[in-house]
Amino acid sequence: MEIDLLGTKSEFLVDSQGRLKTKVELSSADGRLSLWLDEGTMVKDKDEKPLQVVHVSIDSSPPFPPDDAYLVGAVYDFRPEGANFDPQIKLALSYDPDELPEGVIERNLYIAGYKDTGWEKPLYKNVDTESHRVTTQIDRFARVAILAPKEPPPLDKPSGPADKVEVVYFHRTQRCYSCIYVEAGTRYTVENYFKDELASGRVTFQVINVQDKENAAIVKKYGAFTSSLFINTIKDGTDHIKEATDIYFLIGNDRAFVEALRSKIEKSLKGG
Template structure:
């Protein structure tokens, strides 16, 4: 009887051990299978940059009204010069097409509607597999006071669209969000905006430049050019002032409202 009990005990322990081996062995196989699938998934992923095809053709269109401002005229001159100097072959072959288009003329209504252009604006259309990829460029207007910077920026952008190699820094400069916050000394509203930026931790959420117009005359001139692009006269703007994506925001409320909109879009 005792032997029978011992045999049953040993038999039960052996059975339990076998069950455990089967269970853990199955889990291990499952883990290895999942690991294999995950490895295949990771190796199958491509660098997003590899999925972007070079443009077959690039249209660079500068839209303007009949009465052209200094910035519009200058941008046209700089763009034409840059293309002739750096992309003469592409212009000749038709790979790059540059036009200055008056939106006030009836014959240009169709193309203006296609690009959704009104007044002064610069657009690129990189045509890939016969499909239009139209984008407005607002950064260009902040460079009309510096021909060298204008030419460098435009050249890097066109090279990228054509698939030419560009450094990581060049790519970052082209794609960086175009936001500049202008402020001044002894400015109560500027201080309020600064307090807001700190309380909401805006600097760690949104990338933007900050310029004190009382310490740098070039920054003050740049703010005036930005305001001129937005058709604001000298009496209509002052600090705090924000240039963001081709639009102007003057005063504490407009500036903080825009930042709130942007951070809400991130979260």
């Protein structure tokens, strides 16, 4: 398999099943882009045949960023389209802190992939603010870039107990382990710790497919575009929507996940 990383070419052995026979650690000549693949990783094209060539270039016609984010640096085009990896491979992109839009907090940067359906935010990220590098994991190729979330306008906090709390989990049609885990953990938390509130309708739990056109209105309301969990505290008919991003760091830790989410819902019920 030949990997062309912005003009830097290297070759690695892949067997007839598509299994990588050696570990891969590569960086582009300018140091802005790095890839890591573990030995034994299955590397296949869209037809599930062993991957022969990987080509990464800077996209000369990059897509517009989502409405709620800034584009930071270049958009990188990973080819061939449809190439997939099991387990996921690690990708890191570097950025220039002097080029960040005013008000952007470095630790909030993330890598997103762009496909026909729009931008997708991977579940895992790590931001190294000293080396100015963002790392994520991907299981298939797309156009990728660093995005910086725009700070939403501050919302007035509800005063007094909430009238209703909506717990809404969004997912894409193609599910992964983390996606299924978050849904199951959220369902367990709501159904076991908020039985009375569920029965009275003061707490509701919904699972929404963001790619189902019938869900367009609620997807737009919450600003969801990939796997994401939101808690909406409703007081006097006003929505106070917050995304529970931090619970993704607790995936696999059942007790911590449930306790953290339970605390968030209890706080919302109190109007916090």
